[in-house]
Amino acid sequence: MDNEQNKLVENHELLLEMYREMLRARRIDERMWILNRSGQIPFVVSCQGQEVSQVAAAFALDKDQDYALPYYRDLGVVLHFGMTTKELMLQAYGKADDPNSGGRQMPNHFGQKKNRIVTGSSPVTTQVPHAAGFALASKMEKKQAVSFVTMGEGSTNQGDFHEGLNYAAVQKLPVIFMVENNKYAISVPLNKQIACAKISDRALGYGMEGITVDGDDPFAVYKAVDEARKRALHHEGPTLIETVSNRLTGHSSDDNHLMYRTEEELDEAKEKDGIIQFKEYLKEQQILTDEKETEMEAEIKQEINEATEYAENASYADVTTLAHYVYSQEEAK
Amino acid sequence: MAVLTYIQAITQAMKEEMQQNEKVFVLGEDVGVKGGVFKATEGLIEEFGEERVIDTPLAESAIAGVGIGAAMYGMRPVAEMQFADFIMPAVNQIISEAAKIRYRSNNDWHCPIVIRAPYGGGVHGGLYHSQSVEAVFANQPGLKIVMPSSPSDAKGLLKAAIRDEDPVLFFEHKRGYRLLKEDVSEADDILPIGQAAVKKEGSDVTIITYGLCVHFAQQAAEKLESEGVTTEILDLRTVYPLDQEAIIAAASKTGKVLLVTEDNKEGSIISEVSAIINEHCLFDLDAPVRRLAAPEVPAMPFAPNLEKEFMMNPEKIERELRDLASF
Numbered sequence: 001m002d003n004e005q006n007k008l009v010e011n012h013e014l015l016l017e018m019y020r021e022m023l024r025a026r027r028i029d030e031r032m033w034i035l036n037r038s039g040q041i042p043f044v045v046s047c048q049g050q051e052v053s054q055v056a057a058a059f060a061l062d063k064d065q066d067y068a069l070p071y072y073r074d075l076g077v078v079l080h081f082g083m084t085t086k087e088l089m090l091q092a093y094g095k096a097d098d099p100n101s102g103g104r105q106m107p108n109h110f111g112q113k114k115n116r117i118v119t120g121s122s123p124v125t126t127q128v129p130h131a132a133g134f135a136l137a138s139k140m141e142k143k144q145a146v147s148f149v150t151m152g153e154g155s156t157n158q159g160d161f162h163e164g165l166n167y168a169a170v171q172k173l174p175v176i177f178m179v180e181n182n183k184y185a186i187s188v189p190l191n192k193q194i195a196c197a198k199i200s201d202r203a204l205g206y207g208m209e210g211i212t213v214d215g216d217d218p219f220a221v222y223k224a225v226d227e228a229r230k231r232a233l234h235h236e237g238p239t240l241i242e243t244v245s246n247r248l249t250g251h252s253s254d255d256n257h258l259m260y261r262t263e264e265e266l267d268e269a270k271e272k273d274g275i276i277q278f279k280e281y282l283k284e285q286q287i288l289t290d291e292k293e294t295e296m297e298a299e300i301k302q303e304i305n306e307a308t309e310y311a312e313n314a315s316y317a318d319v320t321t322l323a324h325y326v327y328s329q330e331e332a333k
Numbered sequence: 334m335a336v337l338t339y340i341q342a343i344t345q346a347m348k349e350e351m352q353q354n355e356k357v358f359v360l361g362e363d364v365g366v367k368g369g370v371f372k373a374t375e376g377l378i379e380e381f382g383e384e385r386v387i388d389t390p391l392a393e394s395a396i397a398g399v400g401i402g403a404a405m406y407g408m409r410p411v412a413e414m415q416f417a418d419f420i421m422p423a424v425n426q427i428i429s430e431a432a433k434i435r436y437r438s439n440n441d442w443h444c445p446i447v448i449r450a451p452y453g454g455g456v457h458g459g460l461y462h463s464q465s466v467e468a469v470f471a472n473q474p475g476l477k478i479v480m481p482s483s484p485s486d487a488k489g490l491l492k493a494a495i496r497d498e499d500p501v502l503f504f505e506h507k508r509g510y511r512l513l514k515e516d517v518s519e520a521d522d523i524l525p526i527g528q529a530a531v532k533k534e535g536s537d538v539t540i541i542t543y544g545l546c547v548h549f550a551q552q553a554a555e556k557l558e559s560e561g562v563t564t565e566i567l568d569l570r571t572v573y574p575l576d577q578e579a580i581i582a583a584a585s586k587t588g589k590v591l592l593v594t595e596d597n598k599e600g601s602i603i604s605e606v607s608a609i610i611n612e613h614c615l616f617d618l619d620a621p622v623r624r625l626a627a628p629e630v631p632a633m634p635f636a637p638n639l640e641k642e643f644m645m646n647p648e649k650i651e652r653e654l655r656d657l658a659s660f
Binding site for chain 1: 358384385387389390392394395397398399400401402403404405406407408410422425426429430433434435436437438439440441442443474475477498499
């Protein structure tokens with residue numbers, strides 16, 4: 001364990017904060033499923049099983065300088081960058097005050113300029129060249145900022161993955177590419193997606209650093225992102241990080257993953273759940289007490305209850321706004 | 334005033350915008366040291382350095398996508414696609430991303446990128462160095478498509494495109510690059526995107542067209558002038574979104590309308606122009622609207638006789654014009 005990791009291990013306040021953020025992401029996501037299954041919201045696409053990677057990575061970034069280009073599972077990333085529980089509920093309901101899109105996009109299509117979260121779409125991997133573009137611009141403007149872009153492992157087969165990584169590597173741009181490998185592209189397992197042993201093996205072909213870490217281990221993820229950030233800011237180019245974890249739900253609320261996964265596999269994945277492992281670690285180390293945990297859960301529950309009620313009662317965008325913001329100025333014709 | 338070719342006017346526009354705004358930069362294949370395969374970016378790397386005149390890897394989706402990222406950040410990228418035919422790998426970035434960024438983020442983010450590309454045939458370019466691709470993009474709200482017909486328009490419209498707050502596709506006719514020349518103002522003139530221009534006044538027949546075909550239409554109209562037939566020529570300049578008012582005015586003025594494009598007919602820009610005229614000008618028309626376009630084949634062939642058969646020219650326009658005038 002090196003210095004940075006030691007610092008993290010000893011910073012109990014920060015560890016508790018990280019745990020709280022992971023737990024908050026998980027509980028928000030769980031609430032969204034309940035709302036979906038009870039007919040309140042039409043769609044959920046889940047972060048469950050990847051919160052540890054997302055939150056640990058985000059904590060290693062400078063959210064006041066860096067840009068996040070998240071993908072649809074990155075609830076943990078956007079929470080850390082400043083999106084609130086209330087805002088997340090507004091987007092789940094598609095309400096007018098959703099800061100991501102005002103109810104225009106499906107849930108989890110994140111974007112919030114004031115928090116440096118770059119708007120994304122549904123065709124996967126288009127954000128990868130954008131991340132190189134943000135890094136190019138911040139390098140031109142001599143800013144101490146990196147762009148942090150995430151995607152699922154399925155996205156690493158897209159052309160934009162290759163074009164974006166190659167571009168960033170050639171120009172030594174300050175980008176961190178983080179692949180959240182949950183071993184499935186909807187129903188297609190890893191062995192039908194790639195022929196190489198690890199996603200990070202692909203880094204070699206681009207001439208950049210590549211590393212695979214256990215996505216359920218917050219210390220390993222934090223360290224990988226922290227080192228990648230330093231490398232980026234020292235003009236040593238981008239890094240490809242692969243975090244390996246498990247998807248604990250179907251691809252989305254419209255997918256029954258038991259069609260292509262066994263109960264045994266799922267049980268095993270749940271046992272390895274990074275949030276539970278981290279909680280056990282914090283308890284063993286007496287950083288987290290039962291009392292503190294109960295208090296944390298209660299606070300989060302109350303926050304989610306309030307956010308849900310607020311979002312449920314909030315208004316949809318008025319239909320007269322349908323044609324707004326196609327172009328700049330007042331295009332409300 | 335100085336006489337500039339169409340391509341010199343384009344270079345001049347980029348140069349002036351780069352001098353005025355340090356956020357403007359260009360990127361694309363061969364745009365740096367070589368100055369572009371057509372020399373549109375000639376001299377820019379010497380003046381602005383390789384940080385602002387970027388030779389990119391051969392990867393069109395990255396050229397567009399990196400530009401889009403930089404534009405969202407707040408820069409003013411001018412991306413070059415070496416040929417319009419090669420824009421296809423970047424279509425997802427242009428249509429799914431650039432066109433929708435403002436709308437999908439409810440005005441939180443926007444994407445002021447310019448993507449330039451040489452289009453059009455008549456240069457022995459075969460199927461993949463000759464295409465007109467504007468119709469591919471011309472039903473994507475959020476995009477603007479500019480296709481200038483003269484050096485002055487090219488300069489004023491490219492400067493406007495670079496200053497525009499939204500993504501602009503800027504298609505330049507490659508045969509026009511050195512064919513078209515005229516006095517171009519050295520002033521910082523900006524031409525408004527979205528406005529068509531009457532290039533010639535006339536009272537008997539109206540031609541509505543854009544790009545290099547404006548030049549061909551002018552030649553055809555001159556021929557008929559001596560026979561007492563005068564032609565109104567409307568240059569669309571921005572082919573998406575269309576300037577409906579100008580189209581309606583030009584069509585109504587003579588009641589006989591010939592629409593011309595180098596692209597093939599079905600689903601083309603002029604088909605949309607025809608629809609606008611049909612919706613608005615029924616009682617002003619004296620003849621059915623005519624569309625003169627390329628045949629319904631994928632793209633123009635390489636062999637000179639086949640290319641000529643496909644390609645628009647003044648003679649084809651003259652023939653249609655004469656026929657329509659006598660209707």
